[in-house]
Amino acid sequence: MNIIAVIGSGTMGNGIAHTFAQFGYRVNLIDINQEALNKGLNTVSKNLDRQVLKGTLTEDQKAETLQLISLHTDLKEGVAEADLIVEAATENLELKLKIFRDLDTYAKAGAILASNTSSISITHIASVTQRGENVIGMHFMNPVPVMKLVEVIRGYATSDATTELIMNLSKGLDKVPVEVNDYPGFVANRILMPMINEAIYSLYEGVAGVTEIDTVMKLGMAHPMGPLQLADFIGLDVCLAILKVLQDGFGQPKYAPCPLLVNMVMAGKRGIKSGEGFYNYAKGPKEATVAAKFL
Numbered sequence: 001m002n003i004i005a006v007i008g009s010g011t012m013g014n015g016i017a018h019t020f021a022q023f024g025y026r027v028n029l030i031d032i033n034q035e036a037l038n039k040g041l042n043t044v045s046k047n048l049d050r051q052v053l054k055g056t057l058t059e060d061q062k063a064e065t066l067q068l069i070s071l072h073t074d075l076k077e078g079v080a081e082a083d084l085i086v087e088a089a090t091e092n093l094e095l096k097l098k099i100f101r102d103l104d105t106y107a108k109a110g111a112i113l114a115s116n117t118s119s120i121s122i123t124h125i126a127s128v129t130q131r132g133e134n135v136i137g138m139h140f141m142n143p144v145p146v147m148k149l150v151e152v153i154r155g156y157a158t159s160d161a162t163t164e165l166i167m168n169l170s171k172g173l174d175k176v177p178v179e180v181n182d183y184p185g186f187v188a189n190r191i192l193m194p195m196i197n198e199a200i201y202s203l204y205e206g207v208a209g210v211t212e213i214d215t216v217m218k219l220g221m222a223h224p225m226g227p228l229q230l231a232d233f234i235g236l237d238v239c240l241a242i243l244k245v246l247q248d249g250f251g252q253p254k255y256a257p258c259p260l261l262v263n264m265v266m267a268g269k270r271g272i273k274s275g276e277g278f279y280n281y282a283k284g285p286k287e288a289t290v291a292a293k294f295l
Contacts, residue, residue: 001084001165001169002026003027003083004020004082004086005027005085006020006027006085007031008031008089009029009031010040010088010090012142013031013088014029014044015047016088018044018069019140019144020173022048022061022145023173027069027070030072030075030078031071048062080106082111083112084114085112087116091117091118091238096120097124097125097128101128101129111134112134112165113131114135115136115138118186118238119245119246121249122136122137122158122182123182132155133158133159133161133162137152137182137186138170140175141188142233150177154179154181156182183249184246185245190246193246196231196239199217199228200261204258204260209290209294210228210290211290214228228279229288231261232279233285235273236264236269236277239257239261243255269291278291278294280292
C-alpha cells in the first residue's frame with residue numbers, strides 16, 4: 001500500500017494525513033477549496049513543530065513528512081491512484097453517501113474505501129457502492145497523531161481480508177486497532193455520548209455547575225478531562241449529531257439530546273471551534289473560563 005487519499009482537511013483529516021505521512025506513506029489530502037487545504041497543511045506543520053520541540057522528531061523528518069503530502073481540490077484526481085481512501089468529512093449522512101457514490105466511480109478496482117465516521121452506519125455507507133466488501137470504518141481519535149485507538153468497524157458486507165488489512169495497517173501506524181461491529185455509535189460513542197448528555201442534563205436541571213460537574217468526573221472517576229470540557233473539545237454540534245444517530249438507530253428515549261445542548265448548537269455555541277461552549281476560549285483552550293451563561 002503506497003498512496004493514501006484523505007478526504008477532508010479539517011481537524012481529523014489533517015491529523016490522519018499527518019500520521020500516514022509520518023510513517024512514510026504518500027498522502028493526497030483532498031478538500032473543496034485551496035484555502036481549507038492550506039489551513040490543514042499549516043496545522044500539520046505546527047503539530048510537527050511541537051514534535052520537534054519535544055525531541056521526538058528531527059527537522060529533517062518534519063521536512064520529509066510534509067513533502068509526502070500533496071494537496072488536491074479535485075476528488076477524481078486525488079483518489080485515482082490511491083490504495084486506501086479515508087473519508088474524514090463532516091458527520092453528515094447525505095454528504096458521506098454522496099462522497100462514497102463518487103468514490104465507487106473514481107477509485108481504482110481493489111482500493112479500500114474507509115470512513116472516519118464516529119457513529120454513522122458503515123453498512124449504509126457501503127450500500128451506495130458496488131464494492132461493499134472493500135468498505136470499512138476506520139475511526140481515529142482526536143488528536144490523531146497522539147491518540148492510540150482506532151475503532152475498526154466491519155459493515156455487513158466487509159470482507160475478512162479488508163478487515164485484516166486495516167487492522168495490520170493500523171498497527172503499523174503505532175496504533176491499537178479494536179474491531180467492532182456496525183451498530184449505532186459503535187463502542188466509543190455509544191458509551192461516551194450518553195455520559196456527556198447526562199452531564200449536560202445535570203447542568204440543565206441545576207444539579208451542579210460546569211466546573212463542579214467536570215471536577216467530580218476528573219477527580220472522582222480519574223477522567224483526564226471533564227465531560228463538559230470534552231464536549232466542547234469534540235464540538236457540541238458533533239455531539240448533537242451523534243446523539244441523533246443513536247436516538248434514531250435505537251429508538252430509545254435515553255439517547256434523546258438534552259434541550260440545553262440543542263439550544264446551544266442552534267445559538268452557534270459549538271465549543272472550542274466557535275470560541276464558546278460550556279467554557280469561553282477567548283484566551284485560548286489553556287486559559288478557558290466558564291462561559292458567562294453558566295456563572
